[in-house]
Amino acid sequence: MSAPTADFRAGSAEPALGTLTARFGRLRNGAAAMGWAELRKLRHDQIDIVTRSVQPLLWLFIFGTALRRNRALAGGYHDYRAYLAPGVMAQAALFIAIFFGLAVIWERDVGQLQRLLATPIPRIAIVLGKATGAGIRALAQALVLLAVLAATGIAIHWNPLKILGALVLLVLATGAFACLSMILASLVRTRERFMGIGQLVMMPLFFASSALYPLSIMPRWLQLLARVNPLTYEVHGMRQLLLGISSGGTLWIDYAFVTLFLAATATIAAKTYPRAIL
Amino acid sequence: MSEAAVLVDNLVVRFDEVEAVRGVSFAIEPGEVFGLLGPNGAGKTTIVRVLTTLLRPTQGRAQVAGHDCVREGLAVRQLIGYVPQAISIDGSLTAWENLEFYGRVTGVPRKERRERIEQAVDAMTLAPFLGRLGRTLSGGMLRRLEIATALLNRPQVLFLDEPTVGLDPTARRNVWERLELLGREAGTTLLVTTHQMEEAERQCQRIAILDLGELVAQGSPEQLRTQFAVPSLEDVFTAATGRTIEEGGSFRNVRANRRLSRRLG
Numbered sequence: 001m002s003a004p005t006a007d008f009r010a011g012s013a014e015p016a017l018g019t020l021t022a023r024f025g026r027l028r029n030g031a032a033a034m035g036w037a038e039l040r041k042l043r044h045d046q047i048d049i050v051t052r053s054v055q056p057l058l059w060l061f062i063f064g065t066a067l068r069r070n071r072a073l074a075g076g077y078h079d080y081r082a083y084l085a086p087g088v089m090a091q092a093a094l095f096i097a098i099f100f101g102l103a104v105i106w107e108r109d110v111g112q113l114q115r116l117l118a119t120p121i122p123r124i125a126i127v128l129g130k131a132t133g134a135g136i137r138a139l140a141q142a143l144v145l146l147a148v149l150a151a152t153g154i155a156i157h158w159n160p161l162k163i164l165g166a167l168v169l170l171v172l173a174t175g176a177f178a179c180l181s182m183i184l185a186s187l188v189r190t191r192e193r194f195m196g197i198g199q200l201v202m203m204p205l206f207f208a209s210s211a212l213y214p215l216s217i218m219p220r221w222l223q224l225l226a227r228v229n230p231l232t233y234e235v236h237g238m239r240q241l242l243l244g245i246s247s248g249g250t251l252w253i254d255y256a257f258v259t260l261f262l263a264a265t266a267t268i269a270a271k272t273y274p275r276a277i278l
Numbered sequence: 279m280s281e282a283a284v285l286v287d288n289l290v291v292r293f294d295e296v297e298a299v300r301g302v303s304f305a306i307e308p309g310e311v312f313g314l315l316g317p318n319g320a321g322k323t324t325i326v327r328v329l330t331t332l333l334r335p336t337q338g339r340a341q342v343a344g345h346d347c348v349r350e351g352l353a354v355r356q357l358i359g360y361v362p363q364a365i366s367i368d369g370s371l372t373a374w375e376n377l378e379f380y381g382r383v384t385g386v387p388r389k390e391r392r393e394r395i396e397q398a399v400d401a402m403t404l405a406p407f408l409g410r411l412g413r414t415l416s417g418g419m420l421r422r423l424e425i426a427t428a429l430l431n432r433p434q435v436l437f438l439d440e441p442t443v444g445l446d447p448t449a450r451r452n453v454w455e456r457l458e459l460l461g462r463e464a465g466t467t468l469l470v471t472t473h474q475m476e477e478a479e480r481q482c483q484r485i486a487i488l489d490l491g492e493l494v495a496q497g498s499p500e501q502l503r504t505q506f507a508v509p510s511l512e513d514v515f516t517a518a519t520g521r522t523i524e525e526g527g528s529f530r531n532v533r534a535n536r537r538l539s540r541r542l543g
Contacts, residue, residue: 117331119385120356120383
């Protein structure tokens with residue numbers, strides 16, 4: 001056999017660079033690589049998006065249709081299905097995000113996490129890359145839902161800029177919830193336990209938000225909870241953009257709240273993530 | 279004397295009450311194939327985790343190519359390749375995508391990436407499997423693919439944690455042939471952990487034997503046999519510890535090994 005390994009001369013690795021530019025470059029490249037891998041996985045498993053879309057469609061067409069004429073639930077809007085659509089999109093993305101932590105535990109068990117943590121990419125790039133992955137999946141799923149809304153004639157504002165704005169908010173929030181999930185995964189040892197905790201976190205987030213009903217019909221104590229729930233701001237912002245309805249508060253507050261939540265969860269996840277391998 | 283490729287000095291790693299590594303010291307010369315031997319639970323993987331910057335030692339010093347593993351973690355990670363015991367290939371990506379991914383995350387410049395991937399593919403004879411998803415590859419192919427991904431950044435030191443566990447004899451021989459070539463022709467320093475004494479005897483230039491976190495003997499296979507006046511390394515272990523190598527290993531180790539063997543088919 002020839003000598004193919006001669007090209008791997010030891011010692012020819014790039015020197016360690018600690019400049020700000022180099023650090024930013026590693027962060028950008030690392031997060032981009034993680035996002036690229038998620039896109040590739042999605043390409044190999046397109047059926048996953050279809051199967052994941054079933055649940056939000058059930059919410060929309062069974063739950064939404066049953067309560068279609070209920071104007072109180074729809075905050076005065078004429079069609080509850082349209083009112084529900086942003087909430088269902090956000091809820092489906094929340095499901096994707098929360099169970100991203102399961103992937104972290106799986107990756108630890110199969111050695112992928114150890115391997116990644118031994119590469120030069122910063123921890124925060126791994127976390128942001130994973131968050132991007134969750135965001136990409138949520139985006140693909142949202143596009144399927146938007147297509148279904150268009151096909152079934154459920155009226156939303158079909159303004160491309162507003163739709164883009166809503167999708168950006170969805171991706172940011174999904175990334176943030178994926179980071180929250182990674183924090184939980186780093187604290188939990190087994191997949192079974194994570195499943196329990198995931199449900200425990202997800203259900204209150206979902207029901208104590210404006211995903212299904214407006215804040216105005218909630219009792220005072222639940223309103224207080226909903227007002228500190230990032231899902232409320234995500235859904236509120238999406239509803240403003242897709243339906244033009246608001247229950248108070250401006251759009252920039254929704255973006256700011258979700259972005260701050262993402263910054264906080266990503267920072268904490270980057271600190272706790274390496275603990276997952278112990 | 280040249281700077282050691284790997285230096286471990288009085289290393290201690292404690293997990294709460296358990297002392298997994300107890301004052302271990304050894305040095306590996308550049309280009310050397312060095313084996314860390316011992317039963318499951320001896321502390322081999324813990325030492326590798328310290329050297330790959332995954333774990334902070336409780337006490338002592340660990341260096342790779344002159345860089346401290348705690349203070350200069352990034353510099354260390356830029357100079358090493360690491361193949362963990364469990365299969366780290368992403369089964370949802372093809373072999374080529376795995377190579378591309380690790381090329382990206384180990385900082386291989388975009389212009390050189392394709393060439394280095396081609397070299398790694400040649401070195402590990404992966405060309406026929408590049409388009410196949412990781413989960414469809416056999417155990418031997420997976421290990422070779424893993425090693426290929428670990429070569430892309432041209433590491434000075436390659437850490438291989440039980441690289442042949444779960445493989446059949448043919449696949450095992452194949453992996454070792456590739457590693458031998460790598461050490462001989464590229465001058466890469468190899469640190470290999472194993473509990474297979476025969477394999478270590480045949481492939482490693484020097485060996486450190488660990489038991490319950492302590493280093494009980496080190497030297498070339500021949501030196502060790504002479505020192506303990508026994509015919510094989512397995513007997514060296516018994517002579518040094520009073521036990522056989524099969525007695526080690528926790529429930530977690532056994533479960534992990536079985537899961538890995540199942541995954542490797």
